[in-house]
């Protein structure tokens with residue numbers, strides 16, 4: 516029986532560590548980052564269409580539904596590259612905040628690549644899907660793979676590493692929009708910066724030491740966003756005061772996450788933050804490598 520419909524989950528990511536090594540000739544920044552997935556996800560339904568068209572449906576009202584959307588671009592890339600004459604209707608149920616530093620759009624695109632590979636029986640390997648993902652955006656290859664990785668290059672060269680031990684992640688997004696390109700553009704690479712230690716973070720992950728993972732959290736893009744947006748610093752301070760074990764801004768922001776070992780403390784943090792921040796989530800880390808569904 517040919518498949519006519521598949522479902523995919525598109526989880527949000529957080530960066531446990533993000534370091535910028537230098538600016539490259541192609542305008543991108545050479546990174547060393549450690550990313551992992553959290554159990555806050557968009558859901559996608561992909562329905563096979565006999566007609567040759569891509570239809571994207573989403574009721575959230577905050578994202579474009581045409582070729583500006585990465586999920587749309589992912590479907591178009593597969594259609595063109597593999598001369599697929601069928602179409603697809605993508606119904607996107609959005610839960611991950613947009614332009615938040617959580618790779619929501621990249622994860623949607625990755626879910627479309629995984630889902631259409633099954634729906635259209637393209638037979639592409641994980642590696643091939645990751646390579647296609649790199650054409651769409653720096654975070655897409657990781658979103659294809661899932662789990663926990665060290666990402667190098669502009670974010671597309673991946674090495675899987677052990678996931679942190681199970682814990683809670685409290686996410687808070689201040690009501691500001693941050694452009695990734697703008698944050699990288701403002702980064703002053705001449706200024707003396709405290710670099711996070713990738714070696715120590717990897718060691719902490721290998722030892723599955725929650726305390727050491729929390730100690731080694733670091734993101735050089737905070738040097739740009741904290742002075743620009745006092746709300747981010749305020750949320751970080753608030754999470755620390757309320758007892759989060761580790762606190763960091765994710766990606767280029769503005770979302771801040773707190774890692775918390777105990778559920779009662781996670782709930783206390785969640786309730787405390789809800790007082791002055793509308794978009795707050797308390798979720799678990801997603802330790803499974805493959806964020807797929809049936």
Ligand code: C5P
Nearest residue numbers: 542543544546652653669670695696699
């Ligand atoms: O790859 P993606 O389209 O997600 O990147 C968005 C923007 O972020 C890029 O246009 C670039 O300005 C910046 N960026 C960068 N270095 C990276 C990743 C992104 O400068 N490694």
